[in-house]
Each structure stands twice: as structure tokens, then as C-alpha cells.
Amino acid sequence: MNIRDVITLLGALATFLFGMSTMTSGLEKLASGRLASLLERLTDNILKGVLLGAVVAGMVHSSAATTVMCIGFVNAGILKLRQAVGVIMGANIGTTITAQILRLGGLSDSNFFLMLLKPEMLGPLMAFAGILFFSFFNGGKKKTVGQVLLGLGLLFIGIKSMENALTPLTQLEAFQELFVRFSNPVLGIAVGAAITALIQSSTASVAILQALSASGVVTFATAMPIIMGQNIGTCVTAIISSIGASRNAKRTAAVHLYFNIIGTLVFLVVLYGLNAVFHLPFWNNVMNYGSIADLHSFFNIICTLLLLPFNRQLVRLVEWTIPDSGAADPVVSVLDPRFLSTPSVALERARTVIIQMGNLAKDNYRIAVELLSDYDPKQLELLTQQEEALDHMEGALDQYLVKLSRHSLDAHDSDLVSDLLHALSDFERIGDYAVNLSESATALHEKDLVFSDVAQLELKSVCSAVSDALEQVMEAYRTHDSYAAFQVEPLEEVVDLLTATLRERHVERLKQGVCTVELGTQFLELLINLERISDHCSNAAVRIIHQNAERDSLVRSDIHTYLKQLHQGGSRQFDELFQEAKDKYYIPIENASQLSAKS
Template identity: 60%
Template structure:
């Protein structure tokens, strides 16, 4: 083996790892968070958890990603520790799919169809097709499919190139001695674990072992410790991700490690003792890609079958290994572990934005109650909510900026933009609710109150703003296009009421029916209420535009609103009349 072969080997490994990464990223994008969402909801049964873990990992081809996702869900309080056991076991089974694909290299036939399935032929064909889809199609699922096909093609090309590069190693005595050394189970396990921990992928390290098997030096007694070590090495990713997380998140990572270590120790003892007693005929057999893939699959299935009946005991063991209280962790939606799967991170961010909106709504309700029934405890509650909203805004801003550094699809990028706009509007609604509470505090401290007529006017206006806010939150939470269309007519009624009530109050001031001090507070209150409805309109218009049927080509927001207010839409006019009758008519004739 000369220097050219060494350089070729390095390039082949790089191509193989890049292909694995490209394919995995594409598979995660294609899942759009649906697979991970299934993990959240359908893991109450441990056997179902195994199937789901195997399915998700088989489709995204990363047991580490599945386990890290579990760590994140547990740390966020979304999933319980017990629910992760089956998923982790199933993830080990799902990660064997890549090895089964790579075994296609063992095909030897003159049949044209089978020949096309060989990596040396299939790899370039897939890479070429993937490049066409990936480079020449902008956005959409076809481009993501192109990324997956390109990754798989590079995987096969890298595998084939590795095999050619290592072919000369079989004649080197040092290389043969290295694999003889791996017959020492401890050394083999350490080597497999170290390589897998270094490249952060058991599927990739398994592919490298399959490539090396073409030299004919990989035998059963060397392959089994290496495969066991690879399973242990893949736990490093989850362990690193659990640093700084809650106790139960750390226990989740520990379950992954404990599962693989116990399985390794049990089957290592079983095989080596069995061979000592019965001298297995397969012990010295030469392994090829297919037999390595089958050994990997059988080992992981056997480990799951062995330990699945004891899943509750596993949980108790890790609770002893990672001592501490078992109180549920703080509900932390924006766990950075989710950033590795943008679709899940976006789903969590959207939930956090909705939480902001709900806090802002509660603040508004408390502020309105303070106007008529001042209570220090309500004011404290409002201030706590405002602190939470501000914290969420800062955290979300940082979280979404970090997310933009990831490879996002066009819909994901659009959702990031939508979330940033929405969280700003919800934060401003919270600020205006605080302003209303300050007006209530000022009036309480100065012992002044609005006249009965002014109170009736404010009550009608706050009711209209409350419905605007409730409608906005509901349409945003459910992405309800039809309901979002109700917000702008409501906002227009609030604008009308604000203008009329302002003019009325000015008339009362001129007539001496109201003091300057009260007049100032009244007019400030009108401004803040009207601005809350403005921000509700901003959020609703985002939903109107993003959920509109493809056949509807809406103009820009400013032009669209101008069109609505000019009487260009009969449904808008009908809703405006309906809400005007509901909120403005009762006070229209009052003076």
C-alpha cells in the first residue's frame, strides 16, 4: 500500500461520511418533524416504543439523533424517563438499515438488474440523479429527495473507493497482526467504541468495517467485539448532550449506555464461554459485508429481546447511578438539543410563542380587572407574567437565530420569519397590557375614577379588544384561515370606537364634565387598547397570508388591508357590521 492508496483511503472515508451526513439530513428534513412528533405521543407502551424507535431511526438513519431527541424531550418535561427505554432499544435496531443496504456490494451476477444494484454501479447513478434533483430544483420535497439520493450515492461511491484503497492491506503482515490483536475482546470493544465516538455514527463505522471486510482479514471473533464496541461508542453523543440537563435527561443517556454495556457483557460472556466449551464452527469464519450486516442486526435484536422484559429494572438502576430527586423538570420547550432536528425545534418554538400569547392575554385580562377592582395580588401576577414574556422573547430570539444557521427547507425558513414577527407582536401586546395596569395603579393611588358613562364605554371597548385577542390566539394556535378573517373587522370596529370615544371625552372635558387628570388617563387607555388590537391584526394577517389557498394570490398586506377597508370584500363588510352592532351600537347613542 503506497502513499496514493493512503490519500485515496482518506478521500474515500471523507466521501462516505459526507454521504452519510447528507442522506441523514435529507431524511430528517423529509420527515418534517412528524416522526419525532410520533415519539412524543405514542410511547406509553414499551413494546410500541421499540417499534417506533426502530421506525424513526431506520428512516433518519441515526440512533444518536433519536437518543438525543429523547434526552431533549425528557429535559423539556414532554416525555417521561420510562417512555424512552423502548425507543432507545428500538433505535439500536433501526440503525442497522444502512449496513443492510451496503451489503449490496456482495452481489455477484451477470444479470443486468442485479448488476445495477452493485454499489460500484448504483452509486454513480444515484449520485448523478441526486445532483440533478438537488441543484436544478428549487425548494419542495423533490429537492430534499434529491439530497437523500445524492447522499446514498456518495455513500456507495465512498464504500467502493474504500474497498479498492484497502485491497493492498491484506498482504501487509502489520495489518493482519492488527486484526489478530482485535481478537482480544477488550481491545476490540475499545477500538470499535473509539472509532464510533470519533465519527459520531455507528452506521458509518459499521460501513468502514464492511469495506475492510473485502480484504478477507475480518473474522467472526474479531468482528463481534468491534460491533459491540461500536454500539457502546454511539452512546457518547447522547451522554455529551445530557451535560447540564436535568437528572432525568442524564438518566435517559445513561439508559442508552447501560443497555449497550449490559448487552455486550452478556453476549460476550455467552459467546466466549460457549466457544470454549463447544468450539463453534463459525468462530474462525471470514466475514463479508452481508454477514457483518446480519451479525449487527442479530446482536441488536438479541440485546433488545434480552433486556426488554427488564425495562423497569433498567430505570431503577439508572436512578441509583444518577442519584437525585425525581421531581419533574422545569418545562423547557427551547432545549438546544432540538436544534439538531429543525422541524422539532420549530414546533417547540411555535409552542413557546403561543405560550407568550397566552401570557399576554392573561395580562390584558388582569389589567382590565384592575381598572374596576384594584388588587395588589393581581398586579403581582401580571408583573410575573410580563417577566416571563420578556424572558421568552429573548430566549426565542436567540434560539431562532441559532436555528437559521442550520440547513432549513423553504417552509422552515418561512416559519422562522413568521415566529419572529409573531413573538414581537405578542410581546408588544404584553407591554400595552402593562401600560393599562399602570393607568389602573395611578387611578388607585390618586383615588380617582371614571364617570359611569366613561366606565360603560371602556367596558364595551375592552370587551371588543378581548374578543379580538381571543380570536387571534385561537386562529394562530389552530392556523385557522377562516377565523383569522374575523380579526380585521373586529380591529376596524375597535378603531372606530377609539376615535368616537376620544372625541366624546374631549367634548366632556370642554363641558367641564370631566377633569384634566381623568381625561389624560382615559385618552391614554384608549390609545393602549387600540394598539393591542393593531398587533392582533398583524398576527392574524400572517395567518391569512400563510394559510391562504394556492389559488388565492393575495397582494402585499398594506394593499390587501386598503382593499378590505374600501369595501372590496362583502364578507369583511358583513363581519364589520356584525361586530359594530355587538360592541358599538350599545354605546352609540350614549353621551
């Protein structure tokens, strides 16, 4: 084996790893955060967790990625440690799917259709089909499907190239003698763990073993300890990921490590004990692509079946190993940096914080409006605390989204980051204007000022309209519903109409001496802040419409022109909603004004 073969081997390994990374990234985009949502919702039962972990790891072709995702969810308080145990066990089974796919390399050439399924044929075909999709579609699922096909094709090309590059090495007598030594279980486990830890992928290290098997030097006695070591080595990724995380996140990584170490020890004792007594007939059998894939799956399935009944004891073990410590900031936990490597999950976490911000801003608005009619210092203190939390969340989320934007994002995810940045600014500003409302309420309380019955009725109508707009915005963000978001803009226009009308009326009252300057100033200040809250509701709502719209729609290309068209009669549905809101909030004020004038 010369330097050219070494370089070819490195290039083949790089192609394989890049193909796996490309395929995994594409699968995550196709999932669009649904995998994360599944992990959150379907882990109430240990058996469901195992099944779910197997499905997720099988889809993303990585137990390490699934475990890291679990660590992030545990760190965020979304999953409990016991829920994560089942997912981790299942992930070890799901990750074996790649080796099963690669066993296609052992198919016979006698049948043309079977020959097409071999990696050297299927890889280039899939890569070519993938690059066509990836190059000729500007965005959407077709481009992502192309990315998955391209990644899978490169994975096949990489494994075949590794096999070719390793052929000269496996023919050397010194290498064959060295490989025989790996039948020593301690050495084999150490080598398997070291290689996997180095490339941080048990799937890739199993693929290397499969490529080596083509030479006929791999026997059961050498493959078994290497596979056991590979399962231990893959834990390094999770351990690195847990550094700086919460106590339970560290425990989650420890579960992954203990599960594989205990499984390996059980296999060592039972398997080598049986061979010592009965001299197992398959011990020196030569392995191929398929038998290595089966052995990898068998080991992980048996380990799961053995340890699944002891999941509670496993949790107690890690809790004893890693004792209690201080609690983490819940916002920082939700915005876990581990999610940044999986943009769809990171965006879903960011959206969770956006909804929390919106709910806090909405609650502060409610408190501020109640303070106008029923002043309560304790409620004001709560508002102040929640405003501080809002500012903290805004700063943390802003930094998180900026970091996320530096990762390789497709057009959809990049647009979503921009929309979320705008939304967090809108909710933070709504919180600020709620504080302004509370300051007006405090001024009125301290100076013992009371609005006239007419002014109170007018304010109540505007406050109700703004409250309705806030409720619609939060409904839109909770359900990702474009229609709920669409209903905000007619309300915003009614609020504009109300504030403009009431401002004129109050100025007239000031001229007539019906209202004092001090009361008039506070009334106008309240109208300004209510109108601005309504404006930010409109801004936040239109971002939901922007996210869900087709790429060639007006709202995607020019939001301001889209809104202008709505206000100028460009939508019958908008006009109907505007009239409903006007009848509900504006007409009663008009009627009350006319009755007041007659009396």
C-alpha cells in the first residue's frame, strides 16, 4: 500500500462522511422540526420511546445525533431523564439501518436488476439524480429530496471507494496478522472505540469494517469486539455535547455511555464464556457486508432487550453518579447551542421562546389595562418582573438567532430566522408600551384623576380591540395559522380609526373646558401607546402570513405593498372582517357619542 492508496482512502472516507452529513441534513429539512416534536410528545411510555428513538435514528442515520437532540431536550426541560432513556436505547437500534443498506454491496451480479442495487452502480445513479434535483429546483421539498439522494449516492460511492482503497492493505501479510490480534476482546474493543471516537460516527466505522470484510480477513472473532467498541466510541459525541449543560443533560449522556458499556460487558462474559466451554462453530467464520450488518443489529437489539426492564435502575445509577447541582436558566436551556447544528430543531426552539415572549407581553398588557380601572401595586410589581424577563428573553433569543444565521441555512430557514428576529422585536416593543400604559395608570392613581364616563367608554372600546388583536396574534403563533394572522390587520385598521376619532373628540373636549389639560395629556398618551401596540400586532401577524405564503406571492416579495393593497380594497375578505370589527368596536362609540350630544 503506497501513499496514493492512503490518499485515496482518506478521500473515500471524506466522501462517505460528507454524503452521510448531506443526507442527514436533507432528512432533517424534510422533517422540518417534526422529529423534534415527535420526541417531545411520544415519550410518555418507555416502549414508545424505544420505538421512536429507533425511527428517528433510522431516519437521520445517526444514534449520536438523536442522543444529542435528547440531551438538548432534557437540558431544556422538555424531556425528563426517564423519557430520554427509551429514546437512547431505540436510537442504538435505528442507527444500524445504514449498515443494512450498505449490505447491498454483497448482492450478486448475476441479475441485472440486483446488480443495479450494488453501491458501485446505485451510488452514481442516485448522486446524478440528486444533483439534477438539487441544481434545477430553486427551493422547496424537491431541492431537499435532491440533497437526500445526493447524500445517499455519495455514501454509496464512498463505501465502494474505501473498499477499493483498502484492497492493497488487506493483501499484506503484516496487516492480516495485525487484524488477527483484534480477536483479543480488549484490543478489539479499544480499536473500535478509538476509531469511532475519532470520526465521531459508529455508522462510518461499521462501514469501514464492512469495506474491510470484502478482503476476507474479517472473522466473527475480530468483528464482534470491534463492533462492541464502536458502540462505546460513539458515546464521545454525546459526552462532548453535554459539557456545560444541566445536571440532567449530563445524566442523559451518561445513560448512553452506561447502556453501551453494560451491554458490552454482558456480551463479553456470556459470549466468551460460551465459546470457552462449547467452542462455538461460527467463531472463525469469515464475515461479509451482510453478516456484519446483521451482527451490528443483533448486538444493539439484544442489549436493548436485556437492559429495557432495568431502565429505572439505569436512571438511579446515573443519578447516583452525577449528584444534584444548581439549576440552569430555563430560557438559556430552551435555546440550547446543541440545537444549532440542526437548524429545523433550533428554529422550533426559537419559536417556542417567541410564543413565551408573546404570552408575557399579552399578560403585561392585560395587567396594565386593569391598572387603569383597578390600581394594584402588587400587579404593577408583577408587570415589572415580567418586563425584565421579556428583556432577558429578547437578548438571549437575538443572540441565538444571529448564531443560527451563521450556519448553512436554506432559503426557507433563512427567511424564518429573519421573520423571528422581527417578531421578537415586536413582542418586546409591545411589552415596552404595556409598561407605558402602566405608568399612565400610576400617574392617574397618584394624582387621583378620573376620566369622564364617555372617555372611559372610549378607552374600553380601544383596549378591547387591541386585546382582540393580541389574542389573534398569539393564536396565529401557537397554531401557525395564516387565517388567524390575517384577522389582525382589519382590527389594526379599526384601532387606527378609533384612535384618530377619539383624539379629535378629546381635543374638542379640551377646547370646551369639559376636560382638564392633565387628564387630556394622559388620555392622548394612552391612545398613542394603544395604537403602537396594535401596529406591532400587525407587524407580528404579517410575519406568520409571510412564512406560510407561496414564494411567488406578493406578501413574500413586498410586505408593505401587500398591506397597502389590503387597505385599498384589494381583498373582499379583508373588507368583511374590517366591517365586522368596526361594527363591534367603532359603531357603539359613534352611537354613544350621538346620544350624548342629544342629551
